[in-house]
Amino acid sequence: MYAQMVQSTGKDVKTTAEMTPQEAAFQARIDAGEKIEPKDWMPPAYRKTLIRQIGQHAHSEIVGQLPEGNWITRAPTLERKAILLAKVQDEAGHGLYLYCAAETLGVSRDDLTEMLLDGRMKYSSIFNYPTLNWSDIGAVGWLVDGAAIINQVPLQRTSFGPYARAMVRVCKEESFHARQGFDAIRKMAEGTPAQKKMAQDSVNRLWFPALMMFGPPDKDSVHSEQSMAWRIKMNTNDELRQKFVDQTVPQIEFLGLDLPDPGTKWNEERGHYDYTDPDWSEFFDVIKGNGPCNVDRLAARNKAWDDGKWVRDGLLAHARKKAAAKVAAE
């Protein structure tokens, strides 16, 4: 979800008979619930898929700062501003934990950054939608981070040790994000009629993009099977999406807002809410780069990277000069 449509081998999962002894031993460790650590042997495709997945996850955290950063200077109170600032700072930290996990697989941080900046690597589709007003900030924290939690909690048990440990840290901080979002939109929903209307509008606009975060429906999800065998994906896209719908519908009702999808109905037989699928053609279009904000997001990341170059180079030059002087003095 923060990593959507991560390309895996694209082939059927090998049977034990088709595996080399090394591959079979590796799969047996995963099936036994053992963690794989960076220096352990792993199939090249496991490594490659994980770099894509963790990298995409990290990029999503970093790009995800942009729609919210947009409202830091315009938060309605000093308290809301301090909270939002802390939340956006957390996202930078989440990106960092994840980049570090990816680096243990042998890819460099700058390489990952460059692959984001030139479009070779993706980030979550959700961050290509705009935050038009303060109410959207509440809705993003509540819905987007709420969806992120549903995805990330199971990933704490993922097979790759550094990824699992990063997820533990992330999850600890993520519930603060969802709660502050809910608190912000609740204030709007319980406010004046105009404020309530804004809250409704935010939920209406962000509902389907939030559902898209979990990726395409299972029937179209070609890479899931191998990733699930490797335990780098713990649940199917539709399972997680259903969980999100079931959890969120009562929250929308609590807020006294209308359900954004008239197709939402409790299904007694299934024990779940039925819901309307998002428009998947829109999803694929946003992934391809044609969402409302794709161009702005990448331009902002590129500008930050280019503008920061003199600082990165300057600090490194200073560190090298100091180190050389120390050697000379010894």
Place this chain on the structure above:
Amino acid sequence: MKNEWPLWEVFIRGQHGMSHRHVGSLHAPDAKMAIKNARDVYTRRNEGQSIWVVESNHIAASSPSDKGPLYEPSESKVYRHPTFFDIPDDIGAM
């Protein structure tokens, strides 16, 4: 020369008189900045009272393939654990 900041491993002492524990890593141009960054990234919620940083390439690590020779010998030495010995109940705590 590639201008990527080196990688540092970060160790934090929590609040309860524990030893420093590895919490993750980060990039920084030098030790001073590594500590500053570690403070920002790993201690935002009272997680620490003390920070150690060490450049990652200074860490020597055992290899996973040495697991056998390194750790198997201790498996057969059960007498190193106090539970190996049968102490009569009458003796009391020991």
